[in-house]
Amino acid sequence: MNQPIIILSIESSCDDTGAAIIKDGKLLSNIIATQDIHKSFGGVVPELASRAHQQNIIPVVDQAIKKAGVDKTEISAVAFTRGPGLMGSLIVGTSFAKAFALGLKIPLIEVNHMQGHILAHFIDNDTSEKSTEISSQKTPSFPFLCLTVSGGHTQIVLVSNFFEMQIIGETIDDAAGEAFDKAAKIMGLPYPGGPLIDKYAKEGDTKAFKFVKPKVPNLNFSFSGLKTGFMNFINNETAKNANFIAENKNNICASIQQTIIDILIDKLTLAANQTGITQIAISGGVSANSSLRNTLHQLSEKLGWKIFIPKFEYCTDNAAMIAITGYYKFKNNDFTSQATIPLPKYSLNNNNMI
Numbered sequence: 451m452n453q454p455i456i457i458l459s460i461e462s463s464c465d466d467t468g469a470a471i472i473k474d475g476k477l478l479s480n481i482i483a484t485q486d487i488h489k490s491f492g493g494v495v496p497e498l499a500s501r502a503h504q505q506n507i508i509p510v511v512d513q514a515i516k517k518a519g520v521d522k523t524e525i526s527a528v529a530f531t532r533g534p535g536l537m538g539s540l541i542v543g544t545s546f547a548k549a550f551a552l553g554l555k556i557p558l559i560e561v562n563h564m565q566g567h568i569l570a571h572f573i574d575n576d577t578s579e580k581s582t583e584i585s586s587q588k589t590p591s592f593p594f595l596c597l598t599v600s601g602g603h604t605q606i607v608l609v610s611n612f613f614e615m616q617i618i619g620e621t622i623d624d625a626a627g628e629a630f631d632k633a634a635k636i637m638g639l640p641y642p643g644g645p646l647i648d649k650y651a652k653e654g655d656t657k658a659f660k661f662v663k664p665k666v667p668n669l670n671f672s673f674s675g676l677k678t679g680f681m682n683f684i685n686n687e688t689a690k691n692a693n694f695i696a697e698n699k700n701n702i703c704a705s706i707q708q709t710i711i712d713i714l715i716d717k718l719t720l721a722a723n724q725t726g727i728t729q730i731a732i733s734g735g736v737s738a739n740s741s742l743r744n745t746l747h748q749l750s751e752k753l754g755w756k757i758f759i760p761k762f763e764y765c766t767d768n769a770a771m772i773a774i775t776g777y778y779k780f781k782n783n784d785f786t787s788q789a790t791i792p793l794p795k796y797s798l799n800n801n802n803m804i
């Protein structure tokens with residue numbers, strides 16, 4: 451009988467330290483340590499993130515191995531996030547993965563974090579619940595479009611197979627998650643503000659306030675003008691009424707959230723029309739947004755799209771998505787040398803090294 455393929459994966463690109471174990475494509479454990487320290491700073495502080503990764507990585511990996519019920523000598527390879535992300539954060543995961551692989555004399559597999567977000571749709575846990583919504587089809591079939599929306603990225607990716615992915619549209623400035631977080635910060639809400647805006651928006655009127663949407667050509671996005679417009683709006687209104695935010699919190703959240711969703715959906719619709727592809731997936735932290743999910747459900751009925759949304763815990767940063775990508779790369783004999791270095795800017799298109 452063939453040896454099982456057991457992958458240990460490490461994710462440390464931003465402010466979450468994650469480790470997961472996958473055996474023959476089935477997820478056995480997925481541990482994440484989030485770093486609360488950034489909350490009081492209103493955003494991720496790179497230096498503090500890297501220190502927290504140093505503290506968390508050993509206990510997180512230890513827990514992942516124990517929970518999976520495997521012995522470390524059974525592990526076939528170590529997969530790690532090589533980029534994109536914060537250099538100080540990536541270096542902790544990369545160095546740990548190298549040392550672990552060297553110690554056990556097993557291969558290393560580098561993973562592009564954005565590829566991981568996309569392949570999160572193929573994570574198979576024991577309940578065999580993959581990315582499932584709407585249809586009985588559990589995973590997208592190739593080719594599909596993936597809208598990857600996180601704190602650091604906003605991309606529309608044409609996914610031809612597990613390894614061939616082309617960015618056909620992306621933000622020219624801020625990411626969608628950043629737009630949520632910055633709007634929240636302007637309102638005095640703690641970081642990360644996206645989930646809070648989502649929560650308050652549920653009780654608000656999406657048409658209460660109007661914000662100007664950017665005019666960006668092709669399939670690209672822009673969110674920095676919206677942020678400035680929002681800041682001016684809040685400053686003007688609070689100059690007239692110091693309690694403006696407190697009195698209108700739900701309506702402000704609903705209106706800014708709707709504007710961000712409209713910007714995303716307009717470009718996604720354009721991409722679907724241009725490519726003729728109707729299998730549409732979303733991934734990344736912002737895909738946890740309940741209104742974005744509802745809008746996609748409605749569109750699937752209206753436009754005949756097949757929509758795929760990962761399970762909630764696989765939307766935000768996690769190591770399970772690095773493990774599934776590592777598993778496919780292992781089967782493809784795609785390994786990395788010990789001389790590898792982290793790539794803070796690592797494009798899906800051309801493996802850009804900056």
Ligand code: KG4
Binds near residue numbers: 740
């Ligand atoms: O993918 P992720 O965990 O980390 C990055 O790679 O950036 O995404 C984090 C981003 C943050 O900007 C956070 O505010 C946003 O995802 N986010 C949300 C929601 N949950 C997380 N944004 C809007 N609504 C949510 N429910």
Ligand code: ZN
Binds near residue numbers: 563600735766767
């Ligand atoms: Zn991410």
